[in-house]
Amino acid sequence: MSALALAAAGSAGAQDSADPIKLTLHDWTGQLITTQLMGKILQKAGNNVEYVQADYLAQFAGLETGDLDVAMEMWETTGREAMDAATATGKVENFGPTGMKAKEEWWYPEYMKEKCPGLPNWEALKDPACAEAFSTAETAPKGRYLGGPVTWGGFDDERVEALDLPFEVIHAGTDAALFAELESAYQRQAPIMLWIYAPHWAPAKYKGEWVEFPEYTPECYNDPAWGSNPDMAYDCGKPFGEIWKVGWAGVKDKWPGAYEAIKAFTIDNDEMGQMITEVDLNGKTVEEVTDAWIAANEGRWKPWIGQ
Amino acid sequence: MADATAIPGPRGLPRWAGWGLVLLPCAALWLWGAPAAPWAFDWPKGWTIPAARWITAFTRWLLNDATFGLFTFQELTRFVAGVIDAPYRIVLSLLSTGFLRGEGSTAVEITPPLSWVAVIVSFALLGLWAGGRGLALLVAACFLFIAVFGQWQSAMVTLASILVAVPLGVAGGMALGVLAWRHLWFSRAIRPVLDLMQTIPVFAYLVPILFLFGFGPTAAVVATLIYAMPPMTRVTELALHRVPPELSDLGRMVGCTRRQMLWRVMVPSAREALMVGVNQVIMLSLNMVIIASMIGAGGLGFDVLAALRRLDFGAGLEAGFAIVALAVALDRLSQAVAVRGRGAPLRGGPLARHPYLVASLVTIAAAAAIGFVIPWVQSYPQAWQLSTGTFWSRVVEWINVNFFDTLEAVKNFFLLNLLVPFKRFLAGLPWLGVAALLAFAGWRSGGWRLGLLIAALVTLIAATGQWEKAMITVYLCGISVAIAMLIGLPIGVLAANSDRLWSWVRVIIDTLQTLPSFVYLMPAVMLFRVGDFTAMIAIVAFAVAPAIRYTVLGLKGVDPRLIEAGRAMGCSEAQILTRIRLKLALPEILLGLNQTIMFALSMLVITALVGTRDLGQEVYIALTKADPGRGLVAGLAVAFIAIVADRLIHAGAQAARGRLGLGGSST
Numbered sequence: 001m002s003a004l005a006l007a008a009a010g011s012a013g014a015q016d017s018a019d020p021i022k023l024t025l026h027d028w029t030g031q032l033i034t035t036q037l038m039g040k041i042l043q044k045a046g047n048n049v050e051y052v053q054a055d056y057l058a059q060f061a062g063l064e065t066g067d068l069d070v071a072m073e074m075w076e077t078t079g080r081e082a083m084d085a086a087t088a089t090g091k092v093e094n095f096g097p098t099g100m101k102a103k104e105e106w107w108y109p110e111y112m113k114e115k116c117p118g119l120p121n122w123e124a125l126k127d128p129a130c131a132e133a134f135s136t137a138e139t140a141p142k143g144r145y146l147g148g149p150v151t152w153g154g155f156d157d158e159r160v161e162a163l164d165l166p167f168e169v170i171h172a173g174t175d176a177a178l179f180a181e182l183e184s185a186y187q188r189q190a191p192i193m194l195w196i197y198a199p200h201w202a203p204a205k206y207k208g209e210w211v212e213f214p215e216y217t218p219e220c221y222n223d224p225a226w227g228s229n230p231d232m233a234y235d236c237g238k239p240f241g242e243i244w245k246v247g248w249a250g251v252k253d254k255w256p257g258a259y260e261a262i263k264a265f266t267i268d269n270d271e272m273g274q275m276i277t278e279v280d281l282n283g284k285t286v287e288e289v290t291d292a293w294i295a296a297n298e299g300r301w302k303p304w305i306g307q
Numbered sequence: 308m309a310d311a312t313a314i315p316g317p318r319g320l321p322r323w324a325g326w327g328l329v330l331l332p333c334a335a336l337w338l339w340g341a342p343a344a345p346w347a348f349d350w351p352k353g354w355t356i357p358a359a360r361w362i363t364a365f366t367r368w369l370l371n372d373a374t375f376g377l378f379t380f381q382e383l384t385r386f387v388a389g390v391i392d393a394p395y396r397i398v399l400s401l402l403s404t405g406f407l408r409g410e411g412s413t414a415v416e417i418t419p420p421l422s423w424v425a426v427i428v429s430f431a432l433l434g435l436w437a438g439g440r441g442l443a444l445l446v447a448a449c450f451l452f453i454a455v456f457g458q459w460q461s462a463m464v465t466l467a468s469i470l471v472a473v474p475l476g477v478a479g480g481m482a483l484g485v486l487a488w489r490h491l492w493f494s495r496a497i498r499p500v501l502d503l504m505q506t507i508p509v510f511a512y513l514v515p516i517l518f519l520f521g522f523g524p525t526a527a528v529v530a531t532l533i534y535a536m537p538p539m540t541r542v543t544e545l546a547l548h549r550v551p552p553e554l555s556d557l558g559r560m561v562g563c564t565r566r567q568m569l570w571r572v573m574v575p576s577a578r579e580a581l582m583v584g585v586n587q588v589i590m591l592s593l594n595m596v597i598i599a600s601m602i603g604a605g606g607l608g609f610d611v612l613a614a615l616r617r618l619d620f621g622a623g624l625e626a627g628f629a630i631v632a633l634a635v636a637l638d639r640l641s642q643a644v645a646v647r648g649r650g651a652p653l654r655g656g657p658l659a660r661h662p663y664l665v666a667s668l669v670t671i672a673a674a675a676a677i678g679f680v681i682p683w684v685q686s687y688p689q690a691w692q693l694s695t696g697t698f699w700s701r702v703v704e705w706i707n708v709n710f711f712d713t714l715e716a717v718k719n720f721f722l723l724n725l726l727v728p729f730k731r732f733l734a735g736l737p738w739l740g741v742a743a744l745l746a747f748a749g750w751r752s753g754g755w756r757l758g759l760l761i762a763a764l765v766t767l768i769a770a771t772g773q774w775e776k777a778m779i780t781v782y783l784c785g786i787s788v789a790i791a792m793l794i795g796l797p798i799g800v801l802a803a804n805s806d807r808l809w810s811w812v813r814v815i816i817d818t819l820q821t822l823p824s825f826v827y828l829m830p831a832v833m834l835f836r837v838g839d840f841t842a843m844i845a846i847v848a849f850a851v852a853p854a855i856r857y858t859v860l861g862l863k864g865v866d867p868r869l870i871e872a873g874r875a876m877g878c879s880e881a882q883i884l885t886r887i888r889l890k891l892a893l894p895e896i897l898l899g900l901n902q903t904i905m906f907a908l909s910m911l912v913i914t915a916l917v918g919t920r921d922l923g924q925e926v927y928i929a930l931t932k933a934d935p936g937r938g939l940v941a942g943l944a945v946a947f948i949a950i951v952a953d954r955l956i957h958a959g960a961q962a963a964r965g966r967l968g969l970g971g972s973s974t
Binding site: 018019020027028029039043048049050052053054055057058059060061062064065067068081082085086136137138146149150151170171172173174175176177179180181183184187188190201280 | 409410412413513514517518521522523600601602603604605609612613615616617618704707708711715719722825828829830832833834836837838914915916917918919924927928930931932933
């Protein structure tokens with residue numbers, strides 16, 4: 001907290017440029033909420049703010065040239081490579097963690113527990129009857145696991161091999177497709193096993209659980225000897241990851257006050273999960289939800305902007 | 308190609324003998340060649356041309372170091388971006404944001420944007436001027452639909468970028484087309500460039516464009532121009548060549564200068580054909596709305612994406628149909644302007660001479676003035692908005708719950724009996740055999756140059772390590788095109804006979820062409836799961852439009868005297884159709900096949916979103932890794948496939964023209 005206070009003392013909105021700080025908006029609710037919260041806090045500090053719609057990965061082109069200034073959610077689990085490439089140029093800076101942790105893992109709806117009683121322990125999946133319960137005509141007798149888009153990585157093909165799971169990995173092309181399949185299966189109470197991440201509205205809307213794999217450690221991914229399979233890496237679950245704030249490296253000099261505020265901004269998974277649910281399932285607008293948070297949490301955000 | 312007619316087979320042998328000579332070794336290679344010549348199946352890793360690395364290095368150089376002495380390449384492109392940005396800002400202010408002082412959240416509004424009433428009335432007046440009362444009503448209804456379904460704000464943002472992109476695309480395309488018409492060398496030089504512009508998926512060059520033109524609506528407009536301009540250039544060149552020589556002779560006799568000749572004689576007489584180009588520019592620009600929204604253009608495309616990520620099908624459909632409404636309004640307006648004859652000029656003062664313009668300006672001023680007092684005149688009130696709410700989601704749910712098993716059975720039947728075997732067959736083909744076979748086909752139909760070109764392109768695909776993905780691409784697009792033609796041809800035949808049916812079919816295919824495929828892709832995923840079958844549905848839905856359109860165009864163009872002659876000779880209706888009409892319409896139908904293939908290939912990037920493993924996916928992966936080289940290499944492979952298909956069909960169509968005596972070249 002003392003570092004925060006120091007940072008806050010050094011920031012005064014007055015010396016910031018009057019140009020608008022461009023914050024990027026992507027196409028998922030959580031990110032819209034995070035960005036609007038940040039924007040509203042910066043406005044309270046007297047900064048000029050502009051929201052720009054941009055693609056999650058294509059935005060790095062804009063962040064490097066300073067056409068865009070701040071991206072509020074860059075997930076360790078999906079954006080790492082692009083983020084590393086961008087920060088390596090020296091034109092993009094990592095503004096630190098948002099405080100939210102990305103959780104990603106194999107997930108199944110609760111009603112599947114009847115057909116595969118050993119869950120959520122991953123070893124239940126090795127039972128052929130259990131795998132068959134998750135199968136479709138194309139994959140039978142193997143189970144079908146719907147993985148994320150190829151671009152997300154995730155090492156699921158390797159995981160299936162390392163843990164010797166009787167499953168076939170099918171890659172969805174985009175996360176909209178992922179959730180469309182889940183919605184479809186859930187409506188019919190049909191079997192499905194897929195990649196779900198949080199914070200997201202899906203775990204709030206659908207009842208279900210994450211499979212419990214051996215817990216991730218860096219050695220598991222790097223050292224084949226680790227874990228149950230002595231010859232292969234990836235014999236464990238997926239890592240938890242930070243969600244980072246990144247932006248144009250010039251922000252520090254152009255808007256020093258805002259820079260400190262952005263670095264100081266944090267929020268946690270539970271708060272975010274609640275807000276996402278309010279918007280996506282209870283029909284409130286992002287505007288209403290973020291206003292409510294700003295009103296309820298003055299004590300938290302005021303120090304970020306030195307008030 | 309110089310020689311339009313088919314090259315006759317070697318002397319003394321029947322035509323099929325040549326085919327046999329090539330087919331037999333290819334089949335032998337395919338069946339037994341794998342152990343002896345594995346390199347003919349999989350291009351050896353060591354020989355792979357590192358084109359991706361070269362291109363990446365080149366773009367890095369272009370972005371960071373390229374310079375013309377006084378300014379760098381990037382400064383030049385940024386200047387161009389500024390030139391495009393200025394009109395865009397004005398139109399956007401007028402339609403959506405209002406004129407502001409300052410930027411961002413501290414900006415102060417000087418004047419509000421045009422009120423929705425004023426925009427609707429102005430477009431309706433434009434319709435009245437161009438096409439009469441029916442058109443005015445249609446245009447007003449389209450815009451009212453947008454307002455009623457709460458899409459006004461987003462639609463105006465999209466409309467602003469279209470209103471900037473379309474005139475630029477039309478002007479630029481026409482300029483290039485005129486140059487190509489005047490100079491044969493330019494025409495030859497630009498044709499491959501146009502092919503590449505139209506067939507390389509946008510995602511492949513998105514990253515360099517973002518760096519060069521800056522992130523935001525301007526880059527989106529540039530990307531839209533690259534994609535939407537080529538048809539205008541092609542149509543311009545073609546249309547100017549088609550102007551009857553009597554007219555140009557007349558122009559010369561009355562002593563026209565070169566410029567007068569072009570603008571007073573050639574362009575007016577080619578006007579109808581030119582408007583086909585304008586129509587295509589509008590349609591293709593609206594196609595880009597989704598991709599443009601990914602790079603900061605916002606508008607309706609963003610609404611579609613955001614809605615589908617929430618699985619809110621109703622909201623996605625509403626935003627999608629708002630795009631269709633815009634497309635229909637703009638398209639019908641441009642068509643009407645094209646056919647509108649120049650009536651006698653009205654006499655009187657400036658007020659009386661421009662009644663529509665005056666009425667429009669009066670409405671705008673009055674609406675602005677009243678808008679200050681009565682807010683609903685300025686912006687459409689939320690309380691009047693309609694929404695389908697959860698209706699569409701519930702429809703999909705109902706189908707899903709009740710019919711999923713039936714649909715699954717149908718899908719599995721197709722997959723197991725058609726898709727998978729065809730995929731296996733193509734994947735097992737040796738690149739060497741395919742290259743030889745296609746090159747031979749090119750030589751037979753278009754001469755040795757075409758043969759060489761095709762051989763080179765096919766080999767290049769293999770040499771850059773794209774063969775396997777290219778074959779998956781060919782499999783997916785090939786099946787989809789076949790199905791699209793099977794659906795499109797009969798519908799086209801029926802629609803050509805009945806104007807009433809045609810007017811309905813036209814609405815449907817315009818919708819299919821402009822409705823973002825994302826809107827129906829996600830419900831399709833719910834019903835058919837991710838994978839090739841869902842991708843195929845999306846491709847067929849999009850590619851069936853040109854199959855129908857060109858079939859109708861061809862059949863309607865058949866000389867009625869020939870049909871009469873057929874009747875007089877006692878042909879039955881079926882004979883007239885198969886022996887006369889379809890035969891004579893063959894060149895247009897082949898052109899339709901060509902366009903169907905192009906449309907199918909352009910859907911590849913979208914189908915990557917439902918988990919295909921083809922070149923589209925490769926382009927998409929490259930985008931997410933910000934690797935311009937990898938993306939462009941995959942994009943070029945798509946373009947090569949398109950060019951091979953295009954050239955073969957083109958040569959075939961010319962040969963058909965020659966046989967039917969319809970006159971020579973179409974280029």
